[in-house]
Amino acid sequence: MDHLEQLESISVHILREAYANFKQLCMLWSIGKDSTVLLWLARKAFIGHVPFPLVHIDTGYKIPEMIEYRDRLTQKWHLNMIYGINTEALNNKQTFPDGNAGRIECCRILKTETLEHTLSGRWPRYRYNHSEKKYQLDSNTEPFTGVIVGVRADEEGTRSKERYFSPRDRQNDWDIAEQPPEFWNQYKTDFAPGTHVRIHPLLDWTELNIWEYIEREKIPTVSLYYNQGEGKRYRSLGCRPCTNPIESDASTVKEIIEELKSGKLANIAERSGRAQDAEDGGGLETLRRDGYM
Amino acid sequence: MSTPDIKMADEQTTERMNIVIAGHVDHGKSTIIGRLLADTGSLPKGKLEHIRQTCRRNSKPFEYAFLLDALKDEQSQGITIDSARVFFSTSARDYIIIDAPGHIDFLRNMVTGASRAEAALVVIDAVEGVQENSRRHGYMLSMLGIRQIVVLVSKMDLVEYSKDTFDRIMAEYTRFLAEIGITCDFVPVSGKAGDNIAVGSERLGWYTGRTVLQALDAFEKEPQPVDKPFRMPVQDVYKFTRAGDKRRIVAGTIESGRIAAGDEVVFYPSGKTSTIKSIEGFNQPPQTSAQAGQPCAFTLDRQIYVTRGEIAARQKQTKPRVTSRIRASLFWMGAKPMIKDKTYLIKVGTAKQPVELDEVKRVINASDLSSTEAKNCIEYHDVAECILSVHRAVAFDCADEIAATGRFVIVDDYEICGGGIITEALTDTQLWMRDYVMTRNYKWQTSTISREDRAERYNQKPTLVLVTGRKDVGKKTIAKAVEARLFADGKIVYFMGIGNILYGVDADIKVAGTAENRDEHLRRLAEVANIMLDAGTILVVTAIALTQSDLDIISAAVDTDSIEVVWVGPNLTDVNYDLLVSEGWDLNDTVEEVKMMLQDKGIIFKP
Numbered sequence: 078m079d080h081l082e083q084l085e086s087i088s089v090h091i092l093r094e095a096y097a098n099f100k101q102l103c104m105l106w107s108i109g110k111d112s113t114v115l116l117w118l119a120r121k122a123f124i125g126h127v128p129f130p131l132v133h134i135d136t137g138y139k140i141p142e143m144i145e146y147r148d149r150l151t152q153k154w155h156l157n158m159i160y161g162i163n164t165e166a167l168n169n170k171q172t173f174p175d176g177n178a179g180r181i182e183c184c185r186i187l188k189t190e191t192l193e194h195t196l197s198g199r200w201p202r203y204r205y206n207h208s209e210k211k212y213q214l215d216s217n218t219e220p221f222t223g224v225i226v227g228v229r230a231d232e233e234g235t236r237s238k239e240r241y242f243s244p245r246d247r248q249n250d251w252d253i254a255e256q257p258p259e260f261w262n263q264y265k266t267d268f269a270p271g272t273h274v275r276i277h278p279l280l281d282w283t284e285l286n287i288w289e290y291i292e293r294e295k296i297p298t299v300s301l302y303y304n305q306g307e308g309k310r311y312r313s314l315g316c317r318p319c320t321n322p323i324e325s326d327a328s329t330v331k332e333i334i335e336e337l338k339s340g341k342l343a344n345i346a347e348r349s350g351r352a353q354d355a356e357d358g359g360g361l362e363t364l365r366r367d368g369y370m
Numbered sequence: 371m372s373t374p375d376i377k378m379a380d381e382q383t384t385e386r387m388n389i390v391i392a393g394h395v396d397h398g399k400s401t402i403i404g405r406l407l408a409d410t411g412s413l414p415k416g417k418l419e420h421i422r423q424t425c426r427r428n429s430k431p432f433e434y435a436f437l438l439d440a441l442k443d444e445q446s447q448g449i450t451i452d453s454a455r456v457f458f459s460t461s462a463r464d465y466i467i468i469d470a471p472g473h474i475d476f477l478r479n480m481v482t483g484a485s486r487a488e489a490a491l492v493v494i495d496a497v498e499g500v501q502e503n504s505r506r507h508g509y510m511l512s513m514l515g516i517r518q519i520v521v522l523v524s525k526m527d528l529v530e531y532s533k534d535t536f537d538r539i540m541a542e543y544t545r546f547l548a549e550i551g552i553t554c555d556f557v558p559v560s561g562k563a564g565d566n567i568a569v570g571s572e573r574l575g576w577y578t579g580r581t582v583l584q585a586l587d588a589f590e591k592e593p594q595p596v597d598k599p600f601r602m603p604v605q606d607v608y609k610f611t612r613a614g615d616k617r618r619i620v621a622g623t624i625e626s627g628r629i630a631a632g633d634e635v636v637f638y639p640s641g642k643t644s645t646i647k648s649i650e651g652f653n654q655p656p657q658t659s660a661q662a663g664q665p666c667a668f669t670l671d672r673q674i675y676v677t678r679g680e681i682a683a684r685q686k687q688t689k690p691r692v693t694s695r696i697r698a699s700l701f702w703m704g705a706k707p708m709i710k711d712k713t714y715l716i717k718v719g720t721a722k723q724p725v726e727l728d729e730v731k732r733v734i735n736a737s738d739l740s741s742t743e744a745k746n747c748i749e750y751h752d753v754a755e756c757i758l759s760v761h762r763a764v765a766f767d768c769a770d771e772i773a774a775t776g777r778f779v780i781v782d783d784y785e786i787c788g789g790g791i792i793t794e795a796l797t798d799t800q801l802w803m804r805d806y807v808m809t810r811n812y813k814w815q816t817s818t819i820s821r822e823d824r825a826e827r828y829n830q831k832p833t834l835v836l837v838t839g840r841k842d843v844g845k846k847t848i849a850k851a852v853e854a855r856l857f858a859d860g861k862i863v864y865f866m867g868i869g870n871i872l873y874g875v876d877a878d879i880k881v882a883g884t885a886e887n888r889d890e891h892l893r894r895l896a897e898v899a900n901i902m903l904d905a906g907t908i909l910v911v912t913a914i915a916l917t918q919s920d921l922d923i924i925s926a927a928v929d930t931d932s933i934e935v936v937w938v939g940p941n942l943t944d945v946n947y948d949l950l951v952s953e954g955w956d957l958n959d960t961v962e963e964v965k966m967m968l969q970d971k972g973i974i975f976k977p
Contacts, residue, residue: 078594078663080386080464089665090623093605097678097720117653124619124667125652126610155613230455230466240482258478258703260779260789261485261514262623263717267784281388281466281486283457294653343411 081290085118088278090262091241092122092225095276096129098266099223103159103196106131108143109314110298112227114287115279117296119225120154130157130204132195132221136187137167138174138316146299151205158205159215161195163187174318180353187316196221196273222268225276231283232347243275244268251275284347285337292330304328313348321350385463387589390483392511393493394503398524401561402493403456403467404434406582409568412458434561462587477510477751478703481789484511489518489589491582496529496558500542502737508543509736509753512550513701513791515773517592519547519554520585527560531573549739557585594662599687600627601767601775602666603719604637604680609822618820619650620676621667622720625774627684629666630659634685637676638765639692640929641808643685644670675821675929679721681765681775690775691795692804694763694922695728700780701736701753704787708748708780713946716760718778718792724761724946725780731755748788757796761918761946762925763804766792799919800926803893807927824906828862831973832903833932835964836924838916839951843939845912848951851961853910859965861974863908871895892920896927903930908973917943932973936964 078086095102104119104127106112119127133147151158166172166186173183194200198218206213228239240256242264257265268274282290291298301311301322309322310333323345327333336342348354391399408418425432456467468483484490490511494504511519521543529535540556547554557566558574559582565571566581580588602622609618629635629646636643649657650667660666676682681690702708708727716725727748732741734753748754769776769791780788825831837849846867853865871891872881875898881891895911902909913920916935925933937947938955949967951960968974 083386083663086623086663086665090605093621093623093665094720097606121652122621122665123608123610123652124615124617124621124650126608126613126615128608128610231457256479256482257786258789259482259485260786261774261777263777263779263786263789265784265786267715267781269784281455 081286081293084282084286085121085290087281088115088118089122091264091276091278092119094262094264094266095223095225095242095278096123099274099276101219101221102129102223102225103132103221104129104225105192105227106133106147106158107227107314108133108139108147108299109227110287110291110302111229111279111282113296113298114282114290115225115227116150116156117290117294118278127154127156129225130159132202132224133158133160134188134192134195135160135162136191136316137162138172138187138318140301140314140317140320142299142301143314146297148205150297152207152210155207156205158212159195159202160212161191161200161202163191163200180319183319184353196224220273222273223276224273225278227279228277229282229284229287230280239277239280240265241277241280242266243277245273245275247271285334288330288334288337292334298330302333311350312342313351315351315353319352321352323350385591386466387463387489387586387591388466388468388487389489389491389586389589390468390480390487390511390516391491391493392480392484392507393524394495394498394501394507397493397495397498397501397504398435398561399469399493400435401433402491402522402524402559402567402582403469404436405561405564405567406467407456407458408434409564410458410460410583412456460583460587465586477506480507480510481514481701481703484514484516487516488592489520489586490516491585492519492521493524494521494539494543496523496525496532496535496539499539500546504543505546505739506737506751508547508552509550509739510701512552513699513753515769515777515791517552518589519552520582520589521554521556522582523556523558524561526558526565526574527563531558531560531565533576536577546739555579555585557582595626595772595774596628596662598626598662598772600629600633600635600682600684601625601690601772602629602682603721603775604676604678604682605720606678607676608667617650617669618673618822619667619669620682621665622682623665624660624662625719626662626772627687628659628661629668629682629684631668635670635682636685636689637674637680637682638690639763639804639808640676640680641811642674642676642814643812644672644674647671672816673818673820674816677931679719679723679764681719688771690765690767692763692765692808693795693798694760694800695796695798696758696760696766696792697731697794697796698756698758698778698790698792699753700748700756700758700788700790702748702750702780702788704782704785705750706782706787707750707752708782708788710746713761714787715781716758716764716778717781717786718764718766719775721764722781723764726759726761728757728759731757755793759798761922763798763800766795768792768794800922803923803926811929821904821906828906829975830861830906830908831932832906832930833908833934833968833973834899834903834924834928834930835908835910835934835936835968836916836921837910837912837936837938838914838945838947839938840915840941843953844955845914845938847957848936848938848955848960848964849910849912851957852964855961855965856908856968856974859974861908862906863910864902865910866898866902868895868912868914871898888920889923892923893927896924899924900928903928903932908968915941915943916945918945921945932971934967934971934973 173180197220202215203212204215304310310325311322327336421436536558559566568583602624605622631646633646647669710727713724732743733745734741736753767775776792779786837845856863875894879887881887935947936949938951
């Protein structure tokens with residue numbers, strides 16, 4: 078088995094464990110490369126199917142290509158697609174682009190809070206109706222107790238502390254000092270009422286591994302990752318006002334892999350184009366503790 | 371000593387290895403990792419400078435350890451609190467260094483780290499020498515199955531690079547490791563000064579062995595156990611009919627051995643057999659075989675009812691063990707001690723069952739290997755040899771035969787509180803039952819209508835509802851009322867009075883008024899129940915004062931996990947009930963409670 082097969086094996090095992098143990102299970106799909114690889118791995122684990130809903134948190138400021146891509150794959154792969162959005166904050170203009178919140182505060186309002194309330198079912202969920210080809214208010218408001226997330230340990234400091242199965246308490250908080258042990262391939266699949274578990278099948282993958290896998294499997298990815306002739310591409314995707322492309326000529330997956338292997342990006346953090354990180358002291362600790370993905 | 375060929379972290383290598391780094395608190399692990407990263411050019415640009423600046427601002431001397439202290443918490447406490455993962459590469463392969471913390475309270479992080487590792491570095495401070503945790507960690511690594519260990523004697527700069535100090539520590543720790551059957555190399559290092567981390571050192575001229583990087587590259591990849599008997603704990607059986615997929619797919623990760631289409635497989639503990647029809651996959655070339663390490667999905671040519679928790683093995687290979695009594699080495703890390711007469715959950719392979727601590731044979735002090743015999747419970751950080759009693763038999767291997775299927779964890783109050791390895795399969799009281807049940811399952815004639823088909827048609831899960839309690843508490847009244855209520859709701863339900871068995875199926879044995887034939891009576895009851903359940907019914911049966919051992923016999927014969935025990939009235943036995951109906955019950959309320967329970971468990975559905 079080569080390194081990609083080993084990574085795939087662990088991820089598939091984790092996904093199957095999650096599906097077997099959590100009745101109210103969902104997967105967060107940010108439309109980015111990592112969670113799209115995660116979605117692909119789910120199709121591997123369940124032999125072409127994705128037997129749980131995908132949840133996208135729409136901040137209202139996502140780059141438009143991301144939403145188009147999301148809905149295209151939703152139709153093509155028959156995904157059970159749900160999104161949540163903080164309509165109230167957007168209407169009241171409580172956002173960074175409107176000048177009424179700092180970047181971190183804006184992330185908290187549009188992403189973290191929206192995520193928390195969408196997962197708990199307290200805020201409206203919009204589900205894609207495949208026959209009518211549009212999103213409709215979802216009648217199911219059951220809280221999700223298992224949430225699959227595509228974080229990787231090499232992204233930044235905090236994420237390297239994560240477990241494959243990581244409990245969150247009633248307040249959605251992550252207690253970093255009091256994490257349960259993971260013996261061999263036995264994970265935390267029992268949880269108290271009101272709490273939920275975040276599941277991280279991609280923890281051991283690196284940025285390079287993700288691209289190598291995209292290449293091997295020919296996974297469709299959003300065009301923003303590739304240079305469209307202007308010498309720029311996005312390395313990490315987020316909201317339009319807080320995400321900047323990097324200088325790069327890479328216009329294919331192969332070229333991105335070469336770029337990563339060349340060491341050209343070795344000295345630049347993957348999320349350097351994400352302005353909220355810099356404001357949080359270089360890590361995402363404040364955001365993550367509150368439940369940021 | 372030559373400079374090793376260092377590669378940038380982003381270059382491609384195809385092999386990767388997880389290494390756990392363990393050792394007592396403050397023995398210098400983080401400094402060594404920080405230095406490894408810096409010396410292999412694995413840090414993002416500016417990271418080193420950023421930390422130097424932070425240190426200057428806070429008037430703190432710079433330390434390589436700060437590189438790892440990504441969390442603000444850690445910096446304020448000055449100890450690493452979790453197993454952080456650090457990526458870097460050498461010309462040989464990619465590494466993930468899992469930094470296991472040294473603080474005594476944080477051992478569960480080391481377990482987590484070591485569970486993902488193939489080899490280990492243990493750091494011992496040259497000044498402080500071998501400490502309690504140095505030994506404890508060594509013992510834990512061995513129990514977790516790590517065979518390749520290198521010991522780094524750190525802070526050599528503080529002992530003037532003394533060969534005597536190094537030799538003394540090496541001799542002491544080697545003696546300890548020998549007792550647990552591990553041999554390993556020792557490397558004298560200084561993380562602070564950079565001696566022997568990536569490059570050798572003149573100051574350690576008396577040392578001619580490997581640097582840390584060379585020692586890492588000398589670790590060997592552990593091969594997958596493809597030549598051992600086939601074992602695949604069943605993770606799930608998928609049928610995505612709603613998506614128009616008719617395949618019934620058995621899924622799991624192969625722990626050992628190999629399998630190919632056409633092979634005859636046996637599932638344990640049930641003993642059911644079938645033949646592999648196809649190996650299934652998504653976006654991959656068609657395959658006809660799979661082997662250890664791979665996630666696997668296959669279809670069977672004869673439909674049998676198998677569930678998560680069973681182990682798939684191959685006919686004519688060594689069978690896994692099946693029993694409800696096991697001898698194990700258990701490491702406990704729960705805040706509350708593991709005690710007798712309390713029900714925990716055991717997770718072995720993909721099986722999860724209630725379990726009790728039967729007997730503590732001896733408790734080993736992992737730090738000096740002394741043992742205490744007279745102990746009634748297993749306390750925080752104890753390693754114990756003990757006997758566990760599982761409510762229902764599970765399939766496994768002894769850890770020295772097939773490591774992966776010989777491991778288990780114990781869950782207490784939602785948390786994994788202990789982990790261990792199975793050292794022996796003990797005979798249990800249901801052995802006589804299991805033997806014939808496995809033969810029965812082997813010979814069982816399956817119809818073309820599957821259990822799922824019936825469940826879908828009847829809109830219910832076949833379930834045995836056992837209404838038990840002392841004499842004259844109204845068991846029959848409740849059972850019949852439950853039957854009537856479910857029947858009125860359109861369920862396929864049947865009440866079976868115990869007299870119907872006693873004077874019919876049991877006519878040839880004397881049961882009433884004697885304990886002699888009780889087991890045989892229960893077996894027959896369970897066999898009749900099994901047929902009724904196979905037909906898809908919800909079966910309501912009354913029984914007088916069932917004990918846990920009675921229930922174990924019934925469970926062993928009945929081919930379903932779905933057994934619900936309703937205890938009525940006072941004077942409980944040791945049986946684990948699902949619903950307790952107290953004295954002075956109201957019939958309508960009681961029936962409603964039973965119905966709610968069946969709904970909550972997904973046996974029948976809410977309207």
